[in-house]
Amino acid sequence: MMFNDLLKRYNLKITKGRVAILQILTKAHKSMGADAILEECKKTGVDINLSTVYRALELFEEKGIIDKFPLKEGMCSYKLKGEEHKHLLKCNICHKEVEVPCPMKQIEEIVQNETGFTLTKHNLVMTGVCKECSKHSKKE
Structure with a gap:
């Protein structure tokens, strides 16, 4: 991955620190705290502060x-x-489906950081009543 190109694409100034942080996060197999990122920067010779x-x-x-x-x-x-994968919300009445972003990322990170357990798969089923069906059923 060309970090300079990535920074340019987002109109960000290219600095050694930003490039180093992106490199560290790319190599990491899990999320990292700022302190751990700083330690890795120091190990690679990039002198920045917290x-x-x-x-x-x-x-x-x-x-x-x-x-x-x-x-x-x-x-x-x-x-x-x-x-990012998505999940479907499915209406119990009209069976309309709506795609939503996965809400599990936060839970996965908490599980990994608190238990060391890495989730490899999850199954999330969400059903309910869509806005239109809800309005229609209230009129009846």
């Missing part, structure tokens, strides 16, 4: 490059956005 890491992560989140996962005690972890 506030720089937080500013870059905040900017990457605003631009939709990474996901931020709030954890316990006010801590957060960060992960590059990957391909």
Whole structure:
């Protein structure tokens, strides 16, 4: 992945720190906290401070490059956005289906950070009554 091109695409200034953070997140097999990202930067010889890491992560989140996962005690972890799968909501009455983003990412991160358990699959079934059917049933 060409990190310079990615930063340019989002109209972000190219800095050694930003490139290093993106490289670290790309190589990571799980989400990482800002402290861990800073440690990895130092190991690779990139001399930045924690506030720089937080500013870059905040900017990457605003631009939709990474996901931020709030954890316990006010801590957060960060992960590059990957391909997102979707789930279907299906109306019990008219059987209309609506695609929605997967709400499980946050739960997966909490499970992994608190238990070390990596979820490899989940099954989420959601059914209900769509807006139109709900309006129609209230009129009757």
